[in-house]
Amino acid sequence: MKEFWSEGIRSLAPYVPGEQSNAPDLIKLNTNENPYPPSPRVIVALRQAADDALRLYPDPDSLELKRAIAELHDLPLDRIFVGNGSDEVLAHAFLGLLKHPRPILLPDISYSFYPVYCALYGIDYATVPVDEALRIRIADYRQPNGGIVIANPNAPTGAALPLTDIRALLEANSGSVVLVDEAYVDFGAESAVALTAEFPNLLVVQTLSKSRSLAGLRVGFAIGQPHLIAALECVKGCFNSYPLDRFANIGAAAALRDRDYFDETTRRIVASREWLRGELVALDFDVLPSATNFLFARHAQRGGAELHAALRARNILVRHFAKPRIDRYLRISVGTEAQCEALVAALRGILGSC
Numbered sequence: 473m474k475e476f477w478s479e480g481i482r483s484l485a486p487y488v489p490g491e492q493s494n495a496p497d498l499i500k501l502n503t504n505e506n507p508y509p510p511s512p513r514v515i516v517a518l519r520q521a522a523d524d525a526l527r528l529y530p531d532p533d534s535l536e537l538k539r540a541i542a543e544l545h546d547l548p549l550d551r552i553f554v555g556n557g558s559d560e561v562l563a564h565a566f567l568g569l570l571k572h573p574r575p576i577l578l579p580d581i582s583y584s585f586y587p588v589y590c591a592l593y594g595i596d597y598a599t600v601p602v603d604e605a606l607r608i609r610i611a612d613y614r615q616p617n618g619g620i621v622i623a624n625p626n627a628p629t630g631a632a633l634p635l636t637d638i639r640a641l642l643e644a645n646s647g648s649v650v651l652v653d654e655a656y657v658d659f660g661a662e663s664a665v666a667l668t669a670e671f672p673n674l675l676v677v678q679t680l681s682k683s684r685s686l687a688g689l690r691v692g693f694a695i696g697q698p699h700l701i702a703a704l705e706c707v708k709g710c711f712n713s714y715p716l717d718r719f720a721n722i723g724a725a726a727a728l729r730d731r732d733y734f735d736e737t738t739r740r741i742v743a744s745r746e747w748l749r750g751e752l753v754a755l756d757f758d759v760l761p762s763a764t765n766f767l768f769a770r771h772a773q774r775g776g777a778e779l780h781a782a783l784r785a786r787n788i789l790v791r792h793f794a795k796p797r798i799d800r801y802l803r804i805s806v807g808t809e810a811q812c813e814a815l816v817a818a819l820r821g822i823l824g825s826c
């Protein structure tokens with residue numbers, strides 16, 4: 473029945489998110505959600521927000537949320553854009569800042585939504601291979617381009633570039649927009665937000681889905697100089713005036729303002745990640761360095777698809793990508809201490825039976 477579809481839409485292949493399931497007893501380590509609940513202050517704020525005011529439209533400018541972001545990063549409000557998840561922020565950035573005659577550059581191994589936006593908006597792109605160790609080499613981005621998009625830390629590898637590399641990338645590409653997707657930055661990488669004052673071509677995108685435990689609320693934001701933010705506001709104003717509902721505006725601001733809770737939960741996740749790394753290495757996995765809330769690991773003998781299926785049979789979901797270069801790997805989100813222990817026990821059972 474695609475004859476009713478608009479022509480450009482018929483051939484699109486949408487992004488495929490990791491499986492969502494409410495099955496009881498399932499240990500869900502496949503979509504990099506935070507295993508800890510959001511700050512209790514978020515829940516209180518959301519309960520208070522469930523009132524008659526819901527008949528009114530929310531603040532189209534999300535000013536209270538922007539103020540919370542401004543306090544956190546010590547920025548003026550005109551350097552902040554907010555959206556319905558960082559996926560929406562990214563989509564607006566692709567359309568508003570990255571559609572040019574020259575192709576934009578993307579790492580070949582990175583967040584697989586980037587090429588989907590390119591296809592949707594008719595943006596030309598070229599992929600730049602990551603090196604043998606699956607690391608982004610910024611020297612490989614010294615070629616004419618219409619923009620550059622990288623995730624730092626990268627997904628699904630977990631590897632982080634130091635800020636000196638981001639600075640070099642910005643200096644070598646002063647004529648194009650460099651978008652740095654920092655979805656995982658809070659788990660141990662250096663943020664490029666501090667460079668936005670200096671570089672008029674830098675846009676940094678962050679999300680509350682991972683380190684703030686709010687994947688279900690759908691809030692992301694971008695930071696850059698006002699001339700870049702204005703392009704995003706322009707796209708937003710042509711698309712949806714109220715992308716953040718009343719709950720999203722209020723809950724996100726409450727989460728950003730509870731710094732102690734954030735520090736405690738991220739610290740626990742980093743500690744569990746390093747514990748899990750040691751256990752996986754002991755089970756004969758090669759585990760890439762990670763500055764995120766997940767590990768990317770391959771077993772010395774057993775394939776990625778096989779281990780993914782064996783874990784699924786034991787009610788543990790991890791992510792496997794059937795893609796060139798990475799199909800031997802599993803991407804494992806760091807869970808609670810108990811979930812990590814259950815994963816290790818399951819792997820011991822699976823690997824012991826080979």
Ligand SMILES: *Cc1c(COP(=O)(O)O)cnc(C)c1O
Nearest residue numbers: 557558559583627655679681692
């Ligand atoms: C999870 C993720 C996002 C999307 O986050 P949302 O804010 O939930 O839309 C963006 N980029 C990367 C690299 C991610 O892993």
